[in-house]
Amino acid sequence: MIKKHKDILKEFDFLIENGNPKGNSTGFESLDELYSIKYGSYTIILAEPHSGKSEFGFELCLNQAEKYGKRTLVYSPETGSVADIYAELIHKFTGRPVMQKLPNALSEKDIYSAIQYIDEMFSIIDSDDKGYSYYDIMKLRTNEDLIFVDPNNEVIHNYTDRQDTYIENVTADIRRFCKKNEIHVIITMHPAKQEVSIDKDTGKRYFDMPKARMAAGGQAWFRKAMGWINMWRPPNGIADVDGEPYGENAVIIDIEKAKPKGIGKKGSCILYWDWKRNRYFEESLDGQNLFYAFDHEKGKSYFEPSNEDFPTAIKPSVLF
Numbered sequence: 001m002i003k004k005h006k007d008i009l010k011e012f013d014f015l016i017e018n019g020n021p022k023g024n025s026t027g028f029e030s031l032d033e034l035y036s037i038k039y040g041s042y043t044i045i046l047a048e049p050h051s052g053k054s055e056f057g058f059e060l061c062l063n064q065a066e067k068y069g070k071r072t073l074v075y076s077p078e079t080g081s082v083a084d085i086y087a088e089l090i091h092k093f094t095g096r097p098v099m100q101k102l103p104n105a106l107s108e109k110d111i112y113s114a115i116q117y118i119d120e121m122f123s124i125i126d127s128d129d130k131g132y133s134y135y136d137i138m139k140l141r142t143n144e145d146l147i148f149v150d151p152n153n154e155v156i157h158n159y160t161d162r163q164d165t166y167i168e169n170v171t172a173d174i175r176r177f178c179k180k181n182e183i184h185v186i187i188t189m190h191p192a193k194q195e196v197s198i199d200k201d202t203g204k205r206y207f208d209m210p211k212a213r214m215a216a217g218g219q220a221w222f223r224k225a226m227g228w229i230n231m232w233r234p235p236n237g238i239a240d241v242d243g244e245p246y247g248e249n250a251v252i253i254d255i256e257k258a259k260p261k262g263i264g265k266k267g268s269c270i271l272y273w274d275w276k277r278n279r280y281f282e283e284s285l286d287g288q289n290l291f292y293a294f295d296h297e298k299g300k301s302y303f304e305p306s307n308e309d310f311p312t313a314i315k316p317s318v319l320f
Contacts, residue, residue: 027063027293034255035264042185043227051233065121070145077127077154090114095277131156151188164220171224192216206235228257249273
């Protein structure tokens with residue numbers, strides 16, 4: 001279909017007056033400087049196993065629910081059964097686990113209260129009996145505003161063409177589906193191959209931050225991607241570019257691509273993982289405070305030296 005200026009008057013006038021506005025906040029001030037969740041688009045998150053990409057994806061979706069009332073359709077076979085995913089989301093929502101053997105577990109009353117919220121804001125695809133293609137997943141979407149696919153290698157890929165041709169076709173279909181329905185799709189991926197680095201000071205061997213072209217079919221995925229985020233969890237004892245060791249449970253969030261123009265920019269920030277609350281938090285831009293999602297808007301800091309809870313919250317996580 002060919003269109004002329006007369007066919008896009010309203011859209012073009014809005015663009016002239018407002019530019020291309022950023023999408024919704026992620027919940028984190030430092031990340032919002034670089035990236036926003038634009039509806040009508042999609043994002044790919046790349047990280048090696050045990051780096052927290054599933055947790056980060058769930059965090060983004062829950063933050064959209066809590067701040068904007070956005071619903072999510074979840075396809076996450078690696079997280080486990082539907083019951084496992086409910087337990088994961090309830091832990092994130094309440095900051096407390098559902099399993100009664102764990103310290104500070106939720107009461108039965110609080111569990112069922114949380115279930116009502118998760119039922120309202122999340123729909124979980126049961127993948128125990130069969131796998132789903134991207135087209136299957138898109139067909140299951142009803143009133144959800146986001147789709148979280150975790151990870152890409154659990155999706156059924158029907159390669160009737162070459163891999164790169166298939167990827168370019170399916171990503172174009174995902175983009176059109178997002179734009180038509182004003183939704184956002186988040187897809188997680190693993191790198192296919194990484195070179196081992198050796199730290200010159202400690203001799204420790206580790207994998208560096210993965211980049212888009214390291215994913216299986218990465219060149220094709222990256223060419224068509226709208227938003228691309230890489231995640232890296234620095235090994236203990238590894239220093240940053242200034243020679244300072246990274247903080248415990250630090251996760252580097254690297255924006256490699258942000259389209260359309262105006263929704264974000266290339267760059268990196270650091271989030272931290274709180275395994276007790278099952279949530280991420282950040283250091284404020286002035287370095288004086290620590291905030292969970294959206295708490296910077298309330299000035300609600302968790303940087304309190306007298307609070308014994310906080311030091312335990314940043315011990316190395318056994319959940320990764």
